[in-house]
Each structure stands twice: as C-alpha cells, then as structure tokens.
Amino acid sequence: MSTPRETSVVRHLVGRLAPSPTGLLHLGHAHTFLLAWWHLRSRGGAVLLRVEDLDGPRCRSDWVNAALRDLEWLGCDWDGAWTLQSNGIERLRAAVDELGRRGLTYPCTCSRTDVRAALSAPQQGSVEMRYPGTCLGRYESLAQAEESSGRAAALRFRVPPGKVEIDDGFCGRASFDVQEEIGDFVVARRDHSPAYQLAVVVDDAAQGVTEVHRGQDLLSSTARQQHLRCALGLPEPLFFHLPLVVDGSGRRLAKRCDAVSLAELRERGTDPRAIVAWVARSAALDVPARVSTPEVTPLFRLERIPRAAVRVAPGHASLVT
Numbered sequence: 221m222s223t224p225r226e227t228s229v230v231r232h233l234v235g236r237l238a239p240s241p242t243g244l245l246h247l248g249h250a251h252t253f254l255l256a257w258w259h260l261r262s263r264g265g266a267v268l269l270r271v272e273d274l275d276g277p278r279c280r281s282d283w284v285n286a287a288l289r290d291l292e293w294l295g296c297d298w299d300g301a302w303t304l305q306s307n308g309i310e311r312l313r314a315a316v317d318e319l320g321r322r323g324l325t326y327p328c329t330c331s332r333t334d335v336r337a338a339l340s341a342p343q344q345g346s347v348e349m350r351y352p353g354t355c356l357g358r359y360e361s362l363a364q365a366e367e368s369s370g371r372a373a374a375l376r377f378r379v380p381p382g383k384v385e386i387d388d389g390f391c392g393r394a395s396f397d398v399q400e401e402i403g404d405f406v407v408a409r410r411d412h413s414p415a416y417q418l419a420v421v422v423d424d425a426a427q428g429v430t431e432v433h434r435g436q437d438l439l440s441s442t443a444r445q446q447h448l449r450c451a452l453g454l455p456e457p458l459f460f461h462l463p464l465v466v467d468g469s470g471r472r473l474a475k476r477c478d479a480v481s482l483a484e485l486r487e488r489g490t491d492p493r494a495i496v497a498w499v500a501r502s503a504a505l506d507v508p509a510r511v512s513t514p515e516v517t518p519l520f521r522l523e524r525i526p527r528a529a530v531r532v533a534p535g536h537a538s539l540v541t
Contacts, residue, residue, distance in 0.1 A: 244286055248435070253291065319451060327373040329355060329369040352403060421452070425449075465530045493512055502530045
C-alpha cells in the first residue's frame with residue numbers, strides 16, 4: 221500500500237470516503253460508499269479518501285489496509301493520495317485551542333457512569349445520554365481539573381441554546397436542539413486527542429469538501445457539527461444522509477456485531493460485481509446480476525433511491541453469491 225500524505229484536490233464538487241479502521245468493513249459500508257461514489261462521479265465530482273484513525277487503540281493498521289483493499293475490490297477509485305486523519309493532528313489541536321481561547325470549551329472529568337448517575341430520570345430509547353453540565357464552571361483550567369480531581373479531563377463545547385436547521389439533500393429539512401437533546405459535547409477526549417465531531421469539521425474544510433455522504437444514523441451529528449462550523453467560521457458542505465442497511469430485526473449492521481465483512485467475502489471468492497449489482501438494485505437501478513462500479517455511474521440518480529432502510533437476512537452472504 222502507498223504511504224498516505226496530505227493532499228488536496230480542487231474541483232467544483234468534492235466528496236470523501238472516510239472509513240474508520242476500528243474493524244472490518246461490511247455490506248453497510250459498501251452500500252454507503254458506492255452510493256456516495258456514484259453520486260459524485262456521475263456529476264464529474266472528485267472523491268477523496270481519508271482514513272479516520274483518531275480512535276486510539278481501537279484503530280489497527282491491518283484494518284487500514286483491509287479498507288483500502290475493500291474499496292479497490294469494489295471498483296472505487298479516488299483522486300490524489302489517500303490520507304490518514306492523524307497526519308493532520310496539529311491542525312485539529314489548533315482548532316481545539318482556538319475554541320478554548322475564546323471561552324467556548326471547558327474541562328470535564330465526568331465518566332459515563334457519572335453522567336448516568338447525574339440524570340434525574342432514565343432516558344429510555346435514547347442512543348446517547350444528555351450531558352447535564354456537571355462540570356460547567358467547576359474548574360479554571362484543564363490542568364486544574366486534572367490536578368484537583370485526580371482524573372484525566374476532556375474538553376466540552378459550550379452549546380448555545382436553540383434549534384439548528386438542516387437542509388439535507390436526501391432526507392429534506394430537519395431540526396435539532398443540541399443543547400436540549402445532547403447538551404455540551406466533547407471536542408477533545410480525556411487522552412487530549414481531538415474528538416470525531418471536531419475532527420471531521422476541520423478536515424472537511426481543510427480538504428475543500430463540498431459534499432458529505434453518510435448513513436442516516438449520523439443525521440443528528442450534523443447539528444453538532446454545524447455549531448462547530450459556526451464557531452470556527454468554516455464553510456458548510458451539502459449533506460446527503462443515505463438509507464442504512466439493517467438486519468432482519470431492523471438493527472443497523474455494525475462492525476462489533478455479526479455482520480459479514482467484505483474481507484471475508486473477498487476471501488470466499490465472491491464476485492465484487494455481485495455486491496455492486498445488489499447496491500445498484502437497492503437504489504432502484506435496473507442492472508444485471510453482475511455489473512462493475514463504473515458501468516453503474518451513468519445510470520445513477522439520487523432521487524430514485526428509496527427512502528426505506530435496506531433489509532438483509534442473517535448472514536446475508538446469499539445476496540452476493
């Protein structure tokens with residue numbers, strides 16, 4: 221595999237594929253990445269590849285290499301050299317520092333257990349607990365927080381009140397009140413590394429990304445990222461939150477569960493054109509049982525994609541054999 225380096229590609233439309241090497245990619249990733257690739261390439265857009273490797277020990281170099289092989293196997297190419305997000309760590313830390321200098325962050329020593337205990341009532345059905353602001357105004361600095369508590373401290377962004385309106389290119393308009401629903405969220409983790417929400421905002425701006433394609437489960441994250449873009453004065457890309465792939469019980473396919481990986485399918489000798497055809501047909505395209513990724517490009521129309529999640533049976537290998 222080639223060595224990643226910082227790169228930029230200047231075109232009118234710029235999107236990115238951004239796998240995270242915290243596990244092997246599966247059919248859900250193939251679905252999102254192929255739809256994103258087709259939507260960009262069918263309109264003459266550029267595709268960047270950024271491997272988001274900031275999640276500490278959960279990221280592994282063999283999973284980076286597997287993701288690159290998976291994308292190449294599916295027939296997805298990209299413009300310029302692929303990049304590792306960690307290579308731009310100083311840029312991300314500078315953004316964290318800027319927020320701190322402007323008084324927009326504060327140190328937090330709370331654990332998940334602390335947050336759960338601080339809530340007066342259980343948040344049934346919530347994917348993420350709302351932070352109740354326990355550490356707001358408690359400490360004068362990060363160093364003082366860690367010294368007085370004996371704990372490592374994260375940095376939280378002070379979320380202003382009110383709703384954020386999202387005009388999504390696939391889902392339509394949506395609104396989220398981040399302060400009411402999530403509260404102040406983390407922008408630097410307890411190991412002092414930049415957190416996901418901040419990293420993607422800064423890197424998308426630095427790389428000139430004009431369009432972001434990802435799964436619908438991340439729609440609510442967009443509101444948090446809009447707050448950060450506003451605070452940092454960064455441009456806003458267009459968003460397209462695409463249908464998820466779910467199992468027979470309606471659960472999103474996940475790396476930590478029993479989703480069959482693309483690497484396993486490759487090793488079984490699966491024809492990648494069968495996967496491409498499956499994704500194309502889920503997007504309401506009339507294609508044969510075996511088709512290459514470039515062959516689908518001129519047929520692709522975003523508006524034809526059904527809004528419902530794509531359901532697969534347990535194991536789901538029969539879809540692509």
